[in-house]
Amino acid sequence: MTDAPQTAREVARAELTAAILDSARSQLAQVGPAALSVRAVARDLGMVSSAVYRYFATRDALLTGLIAEAHDDLGEAVEAADAGVRRGDLRKRFRAAAHALRDWARSHPHEYALCYGSPVPGYAGSAETTTSAARATLVLLQLAGDAELAGRRGGPARVPAAEKASVKPVSESVDPALSPASTVRALAVWAALVGHVSLEVFGQLEGSVLDPDAHFAAVVDLLAADLDLA
Amino acid sequence: MTDAPQTAREVARAELTAAILDSARSQLAQVGPAALSVRAVARDLGMVSSAVYRYFATRDALLTGLIAEAHDDLGEAVEAADAGVRRGDLRKRFRAAAHALRDWARSHPHEYALCYGSPVPGYAGSAETTTSAARATLVLLQLAGDAELAGRRGGPARVPAAEKASVKPVSESVDPALSPASTVRALAVWAALVGHVSLEVFGQLEGSVLDPDAHFAAVVDLLAADLDLA
DNA sequence: CCACGGATGCGAGCAGTGCTCTCGTCCACG
DNA sequence: CGTGGACGAGAGCACTGCTCGCATCCGTGG
Numbered sequence: 001m002t003d004a005p006q007t008a009r010e011v012a013r014a015e016l017t018a019a020i021l022d023s024a025r026s027q028l029a030q031v032g033p034a035a036l037s038v039r040a041v042a043r044d045l046g047m048v049s050s051a052v053y054r055y056f057a058t059r060d061a062l063l064t065g066l067i068a069e070a071h072d073d074l075g076e077a078v079e080a081a082d083a084g085v086r087r088g089d090l091r092k093r094f095r096a097a098a099h100a101l102r103d104w105a106r107s108h109p110h111e112y113a114l115c116y117g118s119p120v121p122g123y124a125g126s127a128e129t130t131t132s133a134a135r136a137t138l139v140l141l142q143l144a145g146d147a148e149l150a151g152r153r154g155g156p157a158r159v160p161a162a163e164k165a166s167v168k169p170v171s172e173s174v175d176p177a178l179s180p181a182s183t184v185r186a187l188a189v190w191a192a193l194v195g196h197v198s199l200e201v202f203g204q205l206e207g208s209v210l211d212p213d214a215h216f217a218a219v220v221d222l223l224a225a226d227l228d229l230a
Numbered sequence: 231m232t233d234a235p236q237t238a239r240e241v242a243r244a245e246l247t248a249a250i251l252d253s254a255r256s257q258l259a260q261v262g263p264a265a266l267s268v269r270a271v272a273r274d275l276g277m278v279s280s281a282v283y284r285y286f287a288t289r290d291a292l293l294t295g296l297i298a299e300a301h302d303d304l305g306e307a308v309e310a311a312d313a314g315v316r317r318g319d320l321r322k323r324f325r326a327a328a329h330a331l332r333d334w335a336r337s338h339p340h341e342y343a344l345c346y347g348s349p350v351p352g353y354a355g356s357a358e359t360t361t362s363a364a365r366a367t368l369v370l371l372q373l374a375g376d377a378e379l380a381g382r383r384g385g386p387a388r389v390p391a392a393e394k395a396s397v398k399p400v401s402e403s404v405d406p407a408l409s410p411a412s413t414v415r416a417l418a419v420w421a422a423l424v425g426h427v428s429l430e431v432f433g434q435l436e437g438s439v440l441d442p443d444a445h446f447a448a449v450v451d452l453l454a455a456d457l458d459l460a
Numbered sequence: 461c462c463a464c465g466g467a468t469g470c471g472a473g474c475a476g477t478g479c480t481c482t483c484g485t486c487c488a489c490g
Numbered sequence: 491c492g493t494g495g496a497c498g499a500g501a502g503c504a505c506t507g508c509t510c511g512c513a514t515c516c517g518t519g520g
């Protein structure tokens with residue numbers, strides 16, 4: 001990741017790889033993942049399709065690259081929103097992060113679909129994409145951790161032993177002191193956020209909810225209360 | 231919908247349409263929506279691809295048919311689970327419905343993706359698919375209505391006027407007496423269920439949650455408490 | 461400095477796709 | 491019984507992902 005390319009060839013390779021991803025990203029934004037074509041990307045860059053295969057072994061590999069980029073982009077947006085609020089104002093931080101998630105998803109619907117929609121058939125989450133994928137989730141989990149430090153606990157009263165063990169990897173990736181109850185609550189809230197945004201971005205709320213902005217705000221406030229945020 | 235076919239031609243047409251959908255459904259279950267091929271369906275039925283186009287104008291039309299079927303299938307499963315429990319036992323009804331949703335999704339991942347994953351590019355929700363799509367959601371909304379009748383209110387304390395107006399079409403489709411607060415809560419819980427199942431079925435929980443069954447049960451119990459179910 | 465090997469781009473080509481068109485055929489209705 | 495419309499077959503077009511053999515050019519070891 002931090003390899004400084006040296007030879008002209010390596011520089012050219014890195015630049016062309018980036019150019020391919022750029023072109024692919026703009027195509028993705030226009031026509032969606034299903035219609036993304038390696039040949040079209042090649043045409044856009046003024047080369048022949050087989051040349052692209054020197055950089056991405058397969059169409060799915062290209063898509064995988066876009067998925068990693070999308071996760072990072074989303075993670076950055078959510079992190080920035082969270083970081084823009086005073087750390088002690090938990091409710092405001094939550095609101096900012098949640099709205100950042102929704103705003104990003106609405107302005108990048110196809111990228112969002114890549115992240116949280118139907119999985120790409122040939123996609124296997126590699127190590128680095130996994131950490132990128134967790135960035136947005138992590139913001140929420142850390143929020144729950146901070147809430148718990150502030151003496152606020154929004155989780156269930158009792159957590160079965162099996163579930164305590166089950167969510168251990170999650171809480172440990174944030175803060176070993178994060179209680180199972182808070183972890184369960186945070187994961188449920190995260191699921192609600194992703195679920196809501198998916199339903200909205202994928203058009204499932206179309207005829208039912210008249211004012212999506214007002215409705216999302218109401219849901220976010222409700223979830224903030226569930227998290228017992230100040 | 232209730233047209234009794236009469237002439238032999240109409241019968242044959244209805245049968246072949248069903249046969250095409252059957253073959254397409256089995257293909258979908260095996261290779262997923264992206265790889266579903268009209269030609270392969272035609273081969274499977276021993277005819278030529280152009281003949282299939284007499285029945286479905288386009289590949290997306292075929293997929294749309296599958297989407298409608300999937301929504302109905304899922305709706306039926308959730309309705310049956312809910313109906314199998316004494317009406318007064320709200321918590322048990324909720325648990326049954328929620329687990330029916332997850333079980334169906336896990337055993338029909340590609341169909342679930344059709345319903346709640348990335349939307350099919352050429353898909354436009356027609357009137358009948360819309361009503362099919364709402365079946366599972368409606369079960370939960372009615373549950374919230376029954377809870378409210380029983381004097382239980384799990385919604386937010388105050389609902390802004392804009393949001394009250396916004397969710398009016400939803401509550402009216404269930405029971406005009408359903409309060410905005412209960413509607414918001416029900417929609418948030420629905421989003422949490424869909425979000426959780428999507429994350430799980432689409433593989434996003436893979437490395438984090440060790441015991442998906444225990445975790446889903448814990449989340450469902452938490453949501454039941456949020457709904458203030460007995 | 462130069463020769464060699466590997467990385468790169470190109471073009472042709474294969475197998476497959478969605479979809480269209482034309483052409484016989486066969487059934488239903490007048 | 492005749493005719494118009496629905497139907498299935500087949501060829502074909504434009505496109506796709508991907509492979510392969512060929513030149514070319516760059517970086518490195520001698």
